[in-house]
Amino acid sequence: MAHLQSVAQAPAAAHFPANWQGASILSPAPAAHPASPRVRMELQIELSYDIVDPYGADFVFNIHAAHTPNQAVSHERLVLNQDIATQVHTDPASRNRYLRLHGEPGRLELTYSATVDITHHRADPAQLPEVPVRYLPQDVLGFIYPSRYCQSDRLLRLAHNEFGALPQGYSRVQAICEWVRGHVAFTSNTSNFTTAAVDTLIEQVGVCRDFAHLMIALCRAVNIPARFTSGTDYGADPALGPPDFHAYVEVYLGDRWYIFDPSGTAIPMGLLRFGTGRDAADVAFATIFGNVKAQPPVIRTHAVEDATRGFVLPQHGTDALSTDPGAGPAAGFAAK
Numbered sequence: 001m002a003h004l005q006s007v008a009q010a011p012a013a014a015h016f017p018a019n020w021q022g023a024s025i026l027s028p029a030p031a032a033h034p035a036s037p038r039v040r041m042e043l044q045i046e047l048s049y050d051i052v053d054p055y056g057a058d059f060v061f062n063i064h065a066a067h068t069p070n071q072a073v074s075h076e077r078l079v080l081n082q083d084i085a086t087q088v089h090t091d092p093a094s095r096n097r098y099l100r101l102h103g104e105p106g107r108l109e110l111t112y113s114a115t116v117d118i119t120h121h122r123a124d125p126a127q128l129p130e131v132p133v134r135y136l137p138q139d140v141l142g143f144i145y146p147s148r149y150c151q152s153d154r155l156l157r158l159a160h161n162e163f164g165a166l167p168q169g170y171s172r173v174q175a176i177c178e179w180v181r182g183h184v185a186f187t188s189n190t191s192n193f194t195t196a197a198v199d200t201l202i203e204q205v206g207v208c209r210d211f212a213h214l215m216i217a218l219c220r221a222v223n224i225p226a227r228f229t230s231g232t233d234y235g236a237d238p239a240l241g242p243p244d245f246h247a248y249v250e251v252y253l254g255d256r257w258y259i260f261d262p263s264g265t266a267i268p269m270g271l272l273r274f275g276t277g278r279d280a281a282d283v284a285f286a287t288i289f290g291n292v293k294a295q296p297p298v299i300r301t302h303a304v305e306d307a308t309r310g311f312v313l314p315q316h317g318t319d320a321l322s323t324d325p326g327a328g329p330a331a332g333f334a335a336k
Contacts, residue, residue, distance in 0.1 A: 036120050037312040040304040041272045043232065044113040047286065048295040049103065056104045057290025062230065062275045062283050064088060064097035065116045070323035071273055076114035081107065093139060096275035096283060103292075116272050117311075121256060122319040125170040128253040133223055137326055140252050142278070143225040149196040149213045149279035150228075152220035158201075159221030170320055173224060173251050173260065180215045180262045188241055193280075208233070209247040209280050211263040216249055216279065225252040229259075230274045230283045234301045235267030235314060243299040245285050250276060256322040268321055270303060270314030276324075 043065065051057050065073045067090070078086070078099070086101045133144065146153045162179060166172045183204055190205045197217035200210040212228055219226035226249055233246035246266055250257040257276075259268050275283035286294070305313045 036122055038310050039118045039120070039269060039314055040306070040309075040311040041116045041118065041234070041270065042113075042300075042302040042304060043116060043272060044111065044300045046298040047110045049108045049288075050293040050295075051103050051105050051108055051290065052293060053291035054105055055290070056102055057288060057292050058102050059100070059108075059289070060287040061099040061101075061110070061285065062096060063112050063285055064099060064274065065114045066095045066097060066273045066275060068095055068273065068324050070119045070121060072117045074115045074117055076112070079111045081109040094276050096277070103290075118272065118323060120269065120319075121322040121325070123254070123256075123258075123322070125174070125318070125320045128170040128258065128320055130168045130172070130224055130253060131255075136225060136252070140225050140326060143227045143252065144220050144223055145278075146217075146220065147278035148281050150217040150220060150226075151196060151198050152217040154198055155201070155217050155221045159218045163218070163222055170253055170258070172222075173219060173253065173258075176218050177215055177249075177260045177262045180211055180218070181264050184211055184214065186211070186240070186263055186265060208263040208265060212247040212249050213279055215260065215262040219249075219251055226250070227257070227276050228279045228283060229271075229276045230280075230285065231266075231271045232299055232301045233266045234270035234272070234303065236265045240265060242296075243301060245297065245299065246271070247280065250322075250324065252326060253320075255326045257324040257326060259321045259323070267314045267316060269317065270301075272301065273323060 045063050065071065065076065067073055080086070082104055084101055084103065086099060089098050089100065090096070091098070136144070163172055163176055166175055184200060185205045186207065187205050188207060190203070191200070191207060191210050195206065195210055197213040200206045200214045216226040216228060229248050229250050231246050231248065233244050236243070248266065248271055249260045249262060251260060259271060261268050261271070274285070277283040303313050304311050
């Protein structure tokens with residue numbers, strides 16, 4: 001898109017050796033952490049729709065737990081009340097899993113259940129650097145550009161005034177996360193599907209997706225790759241309402257994607273991933289084509305504690321957490 005050249009984001013000063021080829025030679029490897037305990041999550045999602053359209057309706061769901069190097073689905077089951085064909089497609093790049101189906105007129109009920117084991121990569125936050133744009137892997141590069149709900153090109157001045165002079169690395173990303181949490185109040189039913197990062201900045205109120213969009217936009221405005229991630233809100237305060245889908249952020253630092261929860265409503269160690277994308281438009285839990293009335297989703301997420309098998313309950317901690325490795329530095333940059 002030609003107009004992107006006219007709104008290119010100002011480069012941040014980078015303090016890297018001239019022959020830098022990746023995080024592995026930037027600094028010594030972070031101190032090894034003890035073998036990370038596993039988290040086992042039992043998930044059940046119940047969705048219900050009244051299809052009013054006499055021709056039925058098409059649905060695309062993103063509710064299947066993603067298969068990643070650190071997230072394994074050991075059991076899953078899908079039950080529908082209609083006798084209809086379904087197709088599950090896994091995107092080879094993102095590993096997002098999309099369920100497609102055509103619902104007939106009347107009530108459509110869907111129940112998805114899964115047992116998911118998560119093993120977190122843990123790192124010392126002080127050892128995680130930002131990566132210069134020229135060294136970003138190709139599949140990461142797209143996450144520094146503006147997108148529909150993350151208008152980073154409109155937040156350049158704000159981002160550089162607030163965060164441009166901060167030391168680069170995990171601590172700067174954490175500062176952005178905390179800034180968003182401090183400037184936006186979590187309030188249900190205060191935004192809709194058109195609400196974008198700039199709207200949230202102005203209104204200073206929103207739900208998890210709004211916190212995520214604003215944090216992503218601010219990260220991208222200082223040339224830090226950030227992506228929107230969908231899951232469930234394990235550990236959220238019941239006062240906020242019944243369990244629900246959840247939006248959080250993954251930021252590319254060193255050579256991996258690291259988890260941040262700008263709304264602060266969930267326990268990061270208990271975040272079970274469905275999908276990742278540029279913003280919510282890429283990973284909506286349901287995209288519907290037709291005249292349909294949706295009922296509130298019913299979500300149950302239970303963490304299994306079993307020391308004999310190495311399963312622990314999610315808890316807050318100080319380590320940086322990741323469940324998705326990166327592809328390594330961009331090819332073609334040889335040392336000089």
